[in-house]
Amino acid sequence: MNGVRLQSVDKYFGVVQVIDGVSMEVPQGEFAVFVGPSGCGKSTLLRMIAGLEDTSGGTIEIEGRDVTATEPAKRGVAMVFQSYALYPHLSVFENMAFSLRLARAPKASVIEQVNEAARILKLEEHLDKKPSQLSGGQRQRVAIGRAIVRQPKVFLFDEPLSNLDAELRVQMRLELTRLHRQIGATMIYVTHDQVEAMTLADKIFVLRDGVVQQAGAPLELYDDPVNQFVAGFIGSPAMNFLDATIARRTEGGIVATITGTEGQTLEVRVDGRDPVEGQAVSLGIRPEHLKIGEGGISVTVEMTENLGGVAYLHTRLPDGREVVVERRGERESRTRETISVTANPEDVLVFSNEGQRIR
Amino acid sequence: MSTRKIENGILLMITLVGAVIWIFPLYWAFVTSIRTENHVVSANAGLLPDMLHLNAYVESIFNTRLLTWYFNSIGTSLIITVVVIVSGMMCAYALSQMRFPGRRLLYGVVLASFMIPSQALVVTQFVLMNDLRLVNTWGGIILPQLIVPVVIIVYKQFFDAVPKEMREAVLLDGGGEYTLLLKVYMPLNWGITTALAIITFIMAWNQFFWPFLVITSENMMTIPVGITQVNDAFGVFYARLMAVALLAAAPVAIAYLVFQKKVTEAVMISSGVKG
Numbered sequence: 053m054n055g056v057r058l059q060s061v062d063k064y065f066g067v068v069q070v071i072d073g074v075s076m077e078v079p080q081g082e083f084a085v086f087v088g089p090s091g092c093g094k095s096t097l098l099r100m101i102a103g104l105e106d107t108s109g110g111t112i113e114i115e116g117r118d119v120t121a122t123e124p125a126k127r128g129v130a131m132v133f134q135s136y137a138l139y140p141h142l143s144v145f146e147n148m149a150f151s152l153r154l155a156r157a158p159k160a161s162v163i164e165q166v167n168e169a170a171r172i173l174k175l176e177e178h179l180d181k182k183p184s185q186l187s188g189g190q191r192q193r194v195a196i197g198r199a200i201v202r203q204p205k206v207f208l209f210d211e212p213l214s215n216l217d218a219e220l221r222v223q224m225r226l227e228l229t230r231l232h233r234q235i236g237a238t239m240i241y242v243t244h245d246q247v248e249a250m251t252l253a254d255k256i257f258v259l260r261d262g263v264v265q266q267a268g269a270p271l272e273l274y275d276d277p278v279n280q281f282v283a284g285f286i287g288s289p290a291m292n293f294l295d296a297t298i299a300r301r302t303e304g305g306i307v308a309t310i311t312g313t314e315g316q317t318l319e320v321r322v323d324g325r326d327p328v329e330g331q332a333v334s335l336g337i338r339p340e341h342l343k344i345g346e347g348g349i350s351v352t353v354e355m356t357e358n359l360g361g362v363a364y365l366h367t368r369l370p371d372g373r374e375v376v377v378e379r380r381g382e383r384e385s386r387t388r389e390t391i392s393v394t395a396n397p398e399d400v401l402v403f404s405n406e407g408q409r410i411r
Numbered sequence: 412m413s414t415r416k417i418e419n420g421i422l423l424m425i426t427l428v429g430a431v432i433w434i435f436p437l438y439w440a441f442v443t444s445i446r447t448e449n450h451v452v453s454a455n456a457g458l459l460p461d462m463l464h465l466n467a468y469v470e471s472i473f474n475t476r477l478l479t480w481y482f483n484s485i486g487t488s489l490i491i492t493v494v495v496i497v498s499g500m501m502c503a504y505a506l507s508q509m510r511f512p513g514r515r516l517l518y519g520v521v522l523a524s525f526m527i528p529s530q531a532l533v534v535t536q537f538v539l540m541n542d543l544r545l546v547n548t549w550g551g552i553i554l555p556q557l558i559v560p561v562v563i564i565v566y567k568q569f570f571d572a573v574p575k576e577m578r579e580a581v582l583l584d585g586g587g588e589y590t591l592l593l594k595v596y597m598p599l600n601w602g603i604t605t606a607l608a609i610i611t612f613i614m615a616w617n618q619f620f621w622p623f624l625v626i627t628s629e630n631m632m633t634i635p636v637g638i639t640q641v642n643d644a645f646g647v648f649y650a651r652l653m654a655v656a657l658l659a660a661a662p663v664a665i666a667y668l669v670f671q672k673k674v675t676e677a678v679m680i681s682s683g684v685k686g
Binding site for chain 1: 574576577579580581582583584585586590595598599601
């Protein structure tokens with residue numbers, strides 16, 4: 053059964069279209085993440101599911117019920133905001149009990165549900181405190197607790213970790229994953245941080261200009277992006293893109309001449325018959341797929357970022373374009389060295405000039 | 412002596428002179444009120460208090476309608492304060508948080524009414540009250556004083572500053588506009604409500620011109636208007652006049668001393684210095 057289903061959903065702000073015919077399905081109990089750059093429409097889409105924004109076209113279903121015109125409180129959704137949106141004048145307990153009190157739930161039930169949420173989120177000792185007395189992570193947990201007590205069909209998270217520091221963010225990511233396993237509810241999470249998307253999601257929806265570019269499991273998007281935008285957006289450090297021209301076809305692939313080099317080439321595996329000789333393309337290679345070895349592309353190391361277990365060599369082609377190379381266990385600095393890098397033919401992706409994947 | 416010390420000394424002197432100028436009328440009223448009527452106008456009356464004669468106070472309390480005027484002032488000021496705060500808050504909430512056609516125009520009207528001095532409306536208001544047969548009635552005193560645009564403007568400013576996520580969280584929690592106003596916006600702005608209530612009460616208490624015009628019955632007069640009756644009843648009896656004036660000002664002065672910080676805050680907010 054679908055947790056959330058969108059069909060041809062549009063959204064206009066005045067004459068500007070911010071969501072363009074989005075259709076998607078999030079199965080019940082799945083953790084879906086909307087990811088994309090600022091202004092791609094991911095938060096608008098989430099707010100439309102919550103009912104905080106009207107739809108200009110299309111339908112939204114939650115667990116099989118059309119909620120397109122239903123008011124927010126009756127959709128069975130709960131939302132966690134980036135700014136927490138806690139009621140500062142109420143205690144943690146009262147913040148979490150707010151919706152239950154509005155629904156005139158019996159007092160005993162209110163106490164039971166709030167205490168249960170507090171137990172799940174380890175907030176028992178903070179129930180009498182005001183939000184101002186809590187740390188950022190605790191406040192975010194209260195916001196999540198407020199969502200839990202409503203027992204919603206769908207949890208919506210709008211960049212909930214953006215206000216936290218890096219360490220707390222990692223901790224909260226793990227807690228969210230644990231919470232999802234524990235509760236088993238459908239969750240939709242919006243972020244611009246692809247690391248959050250990769251670590252949390254069962255399914256990622258990559259958005260750009262109000263259009264879903266690709267939807268799939270994190271590693272599916274990582275390994276098999278449908279276009280250059282998704283390839284560049286998913287993965288950190290980002291995929292390297294090298295402009296190239298197809299020199300000739302080979303058995304099971306092509307040989308491409310890299311632009312900006314002295315005729316150096318890379319062999320690429322391509323199954324289809326699409327690429328033709330002389331066609332300008334873009335070759336996508338992830339930093340970890342570039343190997344230092346003879347007969348590759350000459351690059352000059354400009355800077356080395358050594359993180360201990362892994363090092364990133366920021367190198368430049370002769371024409372100045374940057375290529376990042378990942379090295380495991382690298383100890384020596386190669387700064388200002390000229391090295392030759394190459395990649396396995398099956399690790400190089402080919403994109404047309406329009407950014408579409410050529411397979 | 413350093414230049415800074417000299418500067419501080421001069422500033423202190425200026426402040427002291429200013430303070431004396433401000434305090435002198437109050438001091439003189441007090442000194443006059445504790446003298447006998449004859450001594451007040453005698454050539455021997457100096458600047459310093461030279462007797463403690465409470466007759467003026469006794470006369471004021473027992474031989475005038477001072478207690479009735481007190482009661483009238485408290486009643487009208489309280490009603491005006493409650494109605495102004497409640498209606499101002501609701502109006503500001505609608506202007507700040509709800510989307511409806513003509514919202515901007517309505518706010519423009521509120522702003523425009525803030526710019527018209529109340530004295531300019533007195534004649535029209537009097538004619539209106541007369542047509543409504545409200546002259547010499549409580550309605551006549553209270554109704555025109557219920558229009559306090561500054562309360563709406565200040566509330567709106569504060570409501571605008573509440574993050575929109577707070578509103579959305581309440582909507583998702585199943586609350587409506589009244590829940591939002593009464594359980595979130597109002598508690599979040601208790602400080603400003605208190606400040607505005609105090610300043611509205613003081614303004615209503617001190618209101619002289621309008622009640623003076625609209626009320627002729629001594630039983631319905633408020634304290635500031637009542638003082639003029641003391642003058643009429645006793646001729647020019649300065650000690651009693653000053654005693655009544657001090658007794659009239661006492662509740663406001665006490666309220667000011669108790670809520671000093673809030674009053675200062677309210678004056679600053681309503682004059683646009685802060686907020």
